[in-house]
Amino acid sequence: xxxxxxxxxxxxxxxxxxxxxxxxxxxxxxxxxxxxxxxxxxxxxxxxxxxxxxxxxxxxxxxxxxxxxxxxxxxxxxxxxxxxxxxxxxxxxxxxxxxxxxxxxxxxxxxxxxxxxxxxxxxxxxxxxxxxxxxxxxxxxxxxxxxxxxxxxxxxxxxxxxxxxxxxxxxxxxxxxxxxxxxxxxxxxxxxxxxxxxxxxxxxxxxxxxxxxxxxxxxxxxxxxxxxxxxxxxxxxxxxxxxxxxxxxxxxxxxxxxxxxxxxxxxxxxxxxxxxxxxxxxxxxxxxxx
Amino acid sequence: xxxxxxxxxxxxxxxxxxxxxxxxxxxxxxxxxxxxxxxxxxxxxxxxxxxxxxxxxxxxxxxxxxxxxxxxxxxxxxxxxxxxxxxxxxxxxxxxxxxxxxxxxxxxxxxxxxxxxxxxxxxxxxxxxxxxxxxxxxxxxxxxxxxxxxxxxxxxxxxxxxxxxxxxxxxxxxxxxxxxxxxxxxxxxxxxxxxxxxxxxxxxxxxxxxxxxxxxxxxxxxxxxxxxxxxxxxxxxxxxxxxxxxxxxxxxxxxxxxxxxxxxxxxxxxxxxxxxxxxxxxxxxxxxxx
Numbered sequence: 016x017x018x019x020x021x022x023x024x025x026x027x028x029x030x031x032x033x034x035x036x037x038x039x040x041x042x043x044x045x046x047x048x049x050x051x052x053x054x055x056x057x058x059x060x061x062x063x064x065x066x067x068x069x070x071x072x073x074x075x076x077x078x079x080x081x082x083x084x085x086x087x088x089x090x091x092x093x094x095x096x097x098x099x100x101x102x103x104x105x106x107x108x109x110x111x112x113x114x115x116x117x118x119x120x121x122x123x124x125x126x127x128x129x130x131x132x133x134x135x136x137x138x139x140x141x142x143x144x145x146x147x148x149x150x151x152x153x154x155x156x157x158x159x160x161x162x163x164x165x166x167x168x169x170x171x172x173x174x175x176x177x178x179x180x181x182x183x184x185x186x187x188x189x190x191x192x193x194x195x196x197x198x199x200x201x202x203x204x205x206x207x208x209x210x211x212x213x214x215x216x217x218x219x220x221x222x223x224x225x226x227x228x229x230x231x232x233x234x235x236x237x238x239x240x241x242x243x244x245x246x247x248x249x250x251x252x253x254x255x256x257x258x259x260x261x262x263x264x265x266x267x268x269x270x271x272x273x274x275x276x277x278x279x280x281x282x283x284x285x286x287x288x289x290x291x292x293x294x295x296x297x298x299x300x301x302x303x304x305x
Numbered sequence: 306x307x308x309x310x311x312x313x314x315x316x317x318x319x320x321x322x323x324x325x326x327x328x329x330x331x332x333x334x335x336x337x338x339x340x341x342x343x344x345x346x347x348x349x350x351x352x353x354x355x356x357x358x359x360x361x362x363x364x365x366x367x368x369x370x371x372x373x374x375x376x377x378x379x380x381x382x383x384x385x386x387x388x389x390x391x392x393x394x395x396x397x398x399x400x401x402x403x404x405x406x407x408x409x410x411x412x413x414x415x416x417x418x419x420x421x422x423x424x425x426x427x428x429x430x431x432x433x434x435x436x437x438x439x440x441x442x443x444x445x446x447x448x449x450x451x452x453x454x455x456x457x458x459x460x461x462x463x464x465x466x467x468x469x470x471x472x473x474x475x476x477x478x479x480x481x482x483x484x485x486x487x488x489x490x491x492x493x494x495x496x497x498x499x500x501x502x503x504x505x506x507x508x509x510x511x512x513x514x515x516x517x518x519x520x521x522x523x524x525x526x527x528x529x530x531x532x533x534x535x536x537x538x539x540x541x542x543x544x545x546x547x548x549x550x551x552x553x554x555x556x557x558x559x560x561x562x563x564x565x566x567x568x569x570x571x572x573x574x575x576x577x578x579x580x581x582x583x584x585x586x587x588x589x590x591x592x593x594x595x
Contacts, residue, residue, distance in 0.1 A: 225584065240571045280534045
């Protein structure tokens with residue numbers, strides 16, 4: 016595993032800011048450089064002392080970095096790869112924390128020079144909140160971080176990046192980007208769409224009677240629309256299949272309810288209950304962030 | 306408002322047990338009588354000192370009660386009304402805490418004697434946990450309780466029951482049972498079905514990658530299937546319409562995603578985000594249990 020001396024973080028939102036703070040906590044001696052294109056964010060990041068240096072020039076921010084981490088919305092990655100390519104130190108590791116991984120890989124292959132090493136990262140952490148003011152140095156504690164690699168990914172860089180995320184508190188799992196996008200479509204992107212659809216299907220006056228169940232099941236619908244639009248657009252096929260599967264399950268329940276088929280209703284609810292309780296047990300055992 | 310001296314609670318699960326404890330805390334001088342048909346539950350209720358008296362005979366449990374509260378699954382109400390009818394004191398108020406209100410009213414009209422007064426109640430409180438061991442004396446603090454009435458409901462009993470739930474910590478709202486069932490189908494029963502469908506649409510191995518978003522949005526799928534089957538079966542028409550509306554919203558999002566229509570995706574997500582944040586503000590202002 017290579018020693019990192021300087022890490023540059025592009026984008027100082029909840030994730031980017033929290034990466035900087037977690038480095039400060041866990042990796043003594045590593046310098047952090049942060050970039051944001053917003054003056055307001057840069058001012059807040061300086062006030063909160065998030066990074067050692069805060070830049071308004073993206074190429075200056077990545078100069079001499081051993082590791083560059085993109086923490087901006089997914090659809091900005093292509094432009095950023097293109098823009099920073101010329102400023103990257105030879106041997107630098109480039110990663111991103113986007114929620115989809117196949118498109119970022121394609122953009123990296125297209126725009127980054129052969130002298131740097133791209134590996135995808137997806138730390139499954141965060142919340143519906145956004146902005147540097149919510150960042151925390153423990154955001155990644157016990158979070159799962161998926162690294163995405165292909166046959167041609169530089170092995171040593173994968174090991175270095177694995178060590179980096181582990182130092183920040185993550186469990187690390189490695190898989191191909193296509194597998195990542197398929198899985199996340201089902202366990203993350205589909206729930207987001209479902210929450211949004213559930214809110215949109217309800218009427219404002221009726222929502223006043225919502226209890227804790229509705230509030231919890233719709234929480235993620237409060238996430239930032241522009242960031243989520245990027246995720247959905249870069250994983251359209253998998254998500255679209257997921258929606259079809261969900262609609263099929265809803266139709267099954269509807270049929271059982273309409274026909275008064277108690278046995279069928281109980282079987283469907285019991286199957287969900289059992290599956291979820293197994294999942295809760297699995298997460299508890301691993302002491303993963305719930 | 307009439308003075309209550311004895312309240313009988315039929316069913317000592319999370320709700321029934323919590324009602325007894327809340328009475329003990331808030332209504333000094335009121336005697337509580339609890340009934341459960343399970344020996345194990347009765348033993349636990351006695352050990353936890355949930356009610357002043359715990360009965361295995363339902364008619365003995367309701368004798369001399371000024372208020373009888375059914376806190377068993379909705380589909381047991383008809384049988385219970387029929388069974389207790391003969392044992393109720395004249396002038397007694399009978400209510401239930403079922404999540405649907407039209408069917409219970411019909412059963413009450415069919416089986417209860419003219420000498421007692423039926424009013425429906427629905428305290429929107431609880432959790433995915435079940436059993437007397439989870440009961441709490443503060444379960445109803447700042448919860449909304451909907452009372453359902455019709456033109457023929459005994460006004461004085463409504464006032465008494467309103468005072469009762471308020472004493473237990475609830476905000477009280479009064480509406481016709483059909484309106485209740487329509488609203489709750491959308492804000493409570495539909496989210497439950499959605500959570501179950503979401504879990505059923507996912508594969509066990511993939512679920513291991515679920516983050517906090519999935520866990521929150523699926524929490525209610527851990528609720529007890531038999532209790533929920535009763536709710537769904539007694540509100541089938543409204544729920545079925547809700548499922549149709551949800552499927553329509555999902556299809557809208559799918560179409561926008563498949564066609565790469567960023568503007569449309571952002572508009573749909575933004576509408577959900579805004580609606581939910583208005584809802585959060587409303588609940589915050591009222592200091593309602595979130």
